[in-house]
Amino acid sequence: MNLPKLKINISCLKALFTQKTFYTSLTSKNLICLILSLIAMGTLSGCKPVQKITHNAITYCSESSPAFFNPQLDTSSTTADASAHQIYDRLLEFNPENGKIEPGLASSWLVSNDGLIYTFQLRRNVKFHKTDYFTPNRNFNADDVIFSINRWRLPSHPFHNVNGGSYPYFASLNLSETIKEVKRINGYRIEISLFKPDSSFLANLATDFSVILSAEYADYLLEKGQPSKLDVQPIGTGPYKFVYYQQNQYIRYERHAEYFLPIKGSEHLIFDITTKSSLRMAKLITGECDAVAFPSQNDLAVIADREDLTLLEKPGLNIGFWAFNTSKAPFNNPKVRRALSLAVDKTSILDAIYLGQAIRAKNIVPSASWAYQTNTKELGYNPVRARELLDEAGVPYNFTMDIWAMPVQRAYNPNAAKMAELIQQYLKDVGITANIVSYDWAIFRENLTAGMHDSVLIGWNADNGDPDNFYRPLLTCDAIPSGTNRAMWCNRDYDKIIIQALSTDNFEQRKALYHQANTLLFQEMPIMPIAHAYQYQAVRSNIQGLDINSFGGIRFDDVVKTP
Amino acid sequence: MIKLLIRYFNLMVITIFALIVLSFLLPYLFPGDLLTNVSGIVPQSELQREALAKAYRLDQSYFSQFQLYLSNLFSGNWGVSSVSQLDLLEEIKRAFPATLELVIYALLVATFVGIPVGFISGLKHHNPADFSVVTFSIVGYSFPVFWLALLFITIFCLQLQWLPISGRVDLLYEVQHQTGFVIIDIWLSGLDNTKDAYLNALRHAILPTLSIAVVTTALFIRFTRRSTMDVMEKGYIIAAKSRGFTQRQIFFKHGFKNALIPILPILALQISTLITNAMIVENIFSWPGIGYWLIQAIYQQDYPAIRAGMLVVALFVLTLTITIEFITRALDPTKEETARAAV
Numbered sequence: 001m002n003l004p005k006l007k008i009n010i011s012c013l014k015a016l017f018t019q020k021t022f023y024t025s026l027t028s029k030n031l032i033c034l035i036l037s038l039i040a041m042g043t044l045s046g047c048k049p050v051q052k053i054t055h056n057a058i059t060y061c062s063e064s065s066p067a068f069f070n071p072q073l074d075t076s077s078t079t080a081d082a083s084a085h086q087i088y089d090r091l092l093e094f095n096p097e098n099g100k101i102e103p104g105l106a107s108s109w110l111v112s113n114d115g116l117i118y119t120f121q122l123r124r125n126v127k128f129h130k131t132d133y134f135t136p137n138r139n140f141n142a143d144d145v146i147f148s149i150n151r152w153r154l155p156s157h158p159f160h161n162v163n164g165g166s167y168p169y170f171a172s173l174n175l176s177e178t179i180k181e182v183k184r185i186n187g188y189r190i191e192i193s194l195f196k197p198d199s200s201f202l203a204n205l206a207t208d209f210s211v212i213l214s215a216e217y218a219d220y221l222l223e224k225g226q227p228s229k230l231d232v233q234p235i236g237t238g239p240y241k242f243v244y245y246q247q248n249q250y251i252r253y254e255r256h257a258e259y260f261l262p263i264k265g266s267e268h269l270i271f272d273i274t275t276k277s278s279l280r281m282a283k284l285i286t287g288e289c290d291a292v293a294f295p296s297q298n299d300l301a302v303i304a305d306r307e308d309l310t311l312l313e314k315p316g317l318n319i320g321f322w323a324f325n326t327s328k329a330p331f332n333n334p335k336v337r338r339a340l341s342l343a344v345d346k347t348s349i350l351d352a353i354y355l356g357q358a359i360r361a362k363n364i365v366p367s368a369s370w371a372y373q374t375n376t377k378e379l380g381y382n383p384v385r386a387r388e389l390l391d392e393a394g395v396p397y398n399f400t401m402d403i404w405a406m407p408v409q410r411a412y413n414p415n416a417a418k419m420a421e422l423i424q425q426y427l428k429d430v431g432i433t434a435n436i437v438s439y440d441w442a443i444f445r446e447n448l449t450a451g452m453h454d455s456v457l458i459g460w461n462a463d464n465g466d467p468d469n470f471y472r473p474l475l476t477c478d479a480i481p482s483g484t485n486r487a488m489w490c491n492r493d494y495d496k497i498i499i500q501a502l503s504t505d506n507f508e509q510r511k512a513l514y515h516q517a518n519t520l521l522f523q524e525m526p527i528m529p530i531a532h533a534y535q536y537q538a539v540r541s542n543i544q545g546l547d548i549n550s551f552g553g554i555r556f557d558d559v560v561k562t563p
Numbered sequence: 564m565i566k567l568l569i570r571y572f573n574l575m576v577i578t579i580f581a582l583i584v585l586s587f588l589l590p591y592l593f594p595g596d597l598l599t600n601v602s603g604i605v606p607q608s609e610l611q612r613e614a615l616a617k618a619y620r621l622d623q624s625y626f627s628q629f630q631l632y633l634s635n636l637f638s639g640n641w642g643v644s645s646v647s648q649l650d651l652l653e654e655i656k657r658a659f660p661a662t663l664e665l666v667i668y669a670l671l672v673a674t675f676v677g678i679p680v681g682f683i684s685g686l687k688h689h690n691p692a693d694f695s696v697v698t699f700s701i702v703g704y705s706f707p708v709f710w711l712a713l714l715f716i717t718i719f720c721l722q723l724q725w726l727p728i729s730g731r732v733d734l735l736y737e738v739q740h741q742t743g744f745v746i747i748d749i750w751l752s753g754l755d756n757t758k759d760a761y762l763n764a765l766r767h768a769i770l771p772t773l774s775i776a777v778v779t780t781a782l783f784i785r786f787t788r789r790s791t792m793d794v795m796e797k798g799y800i801i802a803a804k805s806r807g808f809t810q811r812q813i814f815f816k817h818g819f820k821n822a823l824i825p826i827l828p829i830l831a832l833q834i835s836t837l838i839t840n841a842m843i844v845e846n847i848f849s850w851p852g853i854g855y856w857l858i859q860a861i862y863q864q865d866y867p868a869i870r871a872g873m874l875v876v877a878l879f880v881l882t883l884t885i886t887i888e889f890i891t892r893a894l895d896p897t898k899e900e901t902a903r904a905a906v
Contacts, residue, residue, distance in 0.1 A: 059735070250734050440864070
């Protein structure tokens with residue numbers, strides 16, 4: 001509101017109220033002036049620019065509510081973002097720059113020559129969170145590691161069935177069958193022995209899901225008869241401790257003052273749960289958010305243009321794909337799956353949905369991975385051949401199928417609903433009617449795991465740099481019940497190749513095996529690979545230290561806000 | 564008088580009963596598993612399914628189920644949300660005050676802007692100022708609330724960056740939920756920077772309040788203006804004029820009260836329109852009220868929540884309307900039921 005106008009308003013108001021005869025003196029000029037004044041009063045209080053009370057707090061606008069505060073129980077990146085690097089630590093960590101494995105809660109480790117025994121030396125003087133609901137009496141030690149691993153590994157463990165008892169990441173890799181024993185050598189030394197060598201084992205211990213919980217807290221909860229609180233009111237060793245969570249609204253964290261590493265992060269951390277990407281963007285502009293999850297592709301140019309916003313960008317270790325439910329007819333026929341893939345022009349999807357912010361996917365690993373195959377074969381766009389294949393497979397004209405479109409944005413699929421519409425058009429050309437189906441994210445994944453879909457547009461974000469992290473959880477038989485194998489595809493030959501690739505440390509050998517798997521996938525086409533997307537994160541320009549974590553959840557331990 | 568009370572009481576009880584029956588029937592009409600619709604729990608095993616079916620008397624007659632529903636309703640056992648598994652009564656207690664708060668803000672704005680402007684316009688009717696007020700009120704009344712809210716966001720939040728878009732108070736202030744009214748909660752939270760928090764809450768409230776207040780203010784202006792015009796043409800006003808009273812004396816002694824009496828109940832009835840509008844605007848400004856909560860429940864197909872939310876909103880509007888009707892009739896028994904002020 002500019003000042004001169006306000007002065008006029010005030011003077012005319014004065015004139016208004018000093019009149020002896022109140023309403024008789026009302027002229028149209030006076031009346032307009034009164035209304036103007038009232039409007040001015042209404043808006044005046046909002047004239048100051050947006051200010052934050054404290055620069056010691058970071059507000060991150062996340063895209064959805066986490067299922068739990070424990071990533072062991074859920075592979076969704078929302079859950080990992082909310083807990084993995086805020087509340088917890090792992091035995092090992094990935095270096096965010098190069099993906100190499102570094103010490104976490106384990107200060108050093110030793111692998112036996114046969115690759116079967118792993119010994120970890122644990123860090124001393126690591127303190128668990130002290131909160132309103134729990135005060136730890138001891139530091140982190142070997143018992144916590146044993147508790148955290150045995151919880152998902154042993155069905156007889158008192159906490160195994162708490163909060164659903166499903167550990168999708170570990171189940172998809174069949175890790176509980178790989179580990180023979182977790183043994184305490186002394187308070188700060190632990191030995192894990194395996195049944196068979198697993199070249200991705202260390203990488204798996206460094207993923208978001210291998211968090212270390214507090215055994216003391218678990219005992220305390222068991223005594224109180226509230227074991228389910230373990231994953232809802234979490235206690236960990238991480239840089240932030242949990243304060244409060246209001247579903248669908250916000251999560252509040254506070255810095256863990258006794259964290260074992262020096263960190264620069266702010267005193268308070270808030271996740272403001274904002275499901276609509278347009279609203280997240282708006283809140284970023286007004287300064288209500290300091291950083292936002294998954295900026296929409298349409299907004300990227302706007303963010304890059306504005307001086308007060310910064311766009312972070314990184315080629316992602318991810319894959320967006322169209323999975324066919326191979327447990328259902330006619331999708332159990334590879335011919336039908338190949339036909340559907342042939343019917344769709346990927347180039348237009350890349351242009352229209354990813355707006356060119358992605359690389360065309362030929363097989364399931366992106367070029368950033370060492371297992372990437374340059375000379376891989378790919379099905380092109382050929383609707384005539386598609387129709388021929390459909391006829392051969394006996395799929396009639398006007399066959400109706402469902403395309404499930406994931407309801408949330410992910411880097412690997414920024415707009416599944418729009419993508420589904422595009423595919424719908426292409427399928428029409430080959431005589432297939434497609435219905436688009438969508439549910440709330442939690443229900444969506446539940447129904448997918450139950451295999452209720454015909455086909456689904458979804459994807460996968462890698463949790464570690466190992467190619468096994470794509471091949472195994474996405475398409476092996478063990479990954480069906482755990483709900484990461486969206487194609488419900490079980491092929492013994494494929495499983496054999498993938499398991500063989502794990503038993504060796506020789507890169508060239510593994511590479512050759514993965515190329516073999518690619519050929520098999522090309523023939524069987526359980527999923528149609530679409531794109532490897534760039535990952536984006538939008539932050540306000542006064543935020544420093546926030547990087548895109550290619551290997552999982554977002555981390556705030558070194559994020560600072562300058563005034 | 565007592566007859567009137569009984570009549571209104573009966574009306575209320577019967578309507579409430581009809582509402583409860585309707586809400587009881589909803590889960591049977593919703594698609595999906597009846598047991599989940601009723602209980603909000605997705606049974607994990609056959610054992611649990613049987614136990615739940617028994618607990619909700621699904622094996623017994625509809626009448627027996629209805630009895631159970633009634634007793635649960637009155638004992639505060641409203642079941643859980645099928646999505647979040649949170650207690651529905653608690654959730655509604657959390658959300659509903661926020662809506663009321665917004666309605667109260669808007670009502671205050673409408674009263675303190677709409678009524679004075681209506682009076683002035685009515686007293687000086689048919690001059691350019693009056694025409695502009697009438698124009699404003701027609702435009703304001705015709706504005707779709709959600710569009711106005713979006714317009715406000717575009718101008719004041721995104722372009723000018725004066726005001727925040729979402730919520731009731733910045734999350735940086737650790738305001739604990741106690742009463743559900745943010746103004747009281749800030750006070751009870753005992754923050755170091757209570758004053759900042761109040762200012763912040765005010766900044767959050769401005770746009771949602773204005774968005775819904777515009778329509779109501781426009782209505783208030785039109786009712787008041789019309790009523791003032793009618794009253795000022797009455798015989799006793801002309802008589803007073805002829806006795807040589809000043810315009811000012813006439814208006815405050817005779818005009819003011821007489822103009823207000825017929826319209827007050829109509830204005831009070833606008834509260835239910837305000838609630839409806841508030842529920843729409845809440846979604847745009849992420850105001851954590853009952854409208855926002857219900858829309859989320861609808862998106863997530865959370866049938867138990869939809870049922871409980873619908874019941875609460877309907878009950879509130881119903882009780883409010885009947886109470887206002889009753890008070891009006893009790894205060895002015897001569898008034899015909901059909902008598903209404905003209906717009």
